[in-house]
Amino acid sequence: MNRVKITLEFILKASPTLLYQFFTSPSELIRWFCDDIEVEGETLYTFSWGGYPEIARLTEDVEDEVVRFDWVDEDREGEYLEYRISQSPVTSETILEITDFCDEDEVREQKALWESQIKALKKETGSGN
Numbered sequence: 001m002n003r004v005k006i007t008l009e010f011i012l013k014a015s016p017t018l019l020y021q022f023f024t025s026p027s028e029l030i031r032w033f034c035d036d037i038e039v040e041g042e043t044l045y046t047f048s049w050g051g052y053p054e055i056a057r058l059t060e061d062v063e064d065e066v067v068r069f070d071w072v073d074e075d076r077e078g079e080y081l082e083y084r085i086s087q088s089p090v091t092s093e094t095i096l097e098i099t100d101f102c103d104e105d106e107v108r109e110q111k112a113l114w115e116s117q118i119k120a121l122k123k124e125t126g127s128g129n
Contacts, residue, residue, distance in 0.1 A: 004104045010096045010118050014127035016064040016085045022121060023067040023083045032120040045069060
């Protein structure tokens with residue numbers, strides 16, 4: 001099955017500084033993103049969902065702007081998960097852009113999963129429904 005890159009955009013009422021913490025701090029990631037997490041050194045993250053681990057390397061980290069994890073799995077070579085944070089110059093709302101990868105026949109399900117994850121993130125950050 002072919003893998004495709006998807007990019008999603010969400011508007012949040014949380015500050016870039018607060019969101020950045022939720023993308024880089026293990027205790028915050030567990031609150032909305034994964035069931036468990038282990039960090040080895042400063043850059044190797046093992047995320048777990050339902051007991052299934054996935055390993056990623058933190059490859060880009062610009063405070064309050066971008067966090068990128070490259071997956072460490074030969075089946076996912078070249079794939080990554082990226083959170084890009086910006087603020088609207090007009091409304092001052094925080095814009096979160098997520099880049100992820102999935103099988104081409106699972107795009108709808110992957111988008112629904114991210115909608116659910118972002119709903120949990122909004123609840124944890126107090127930034128809306």
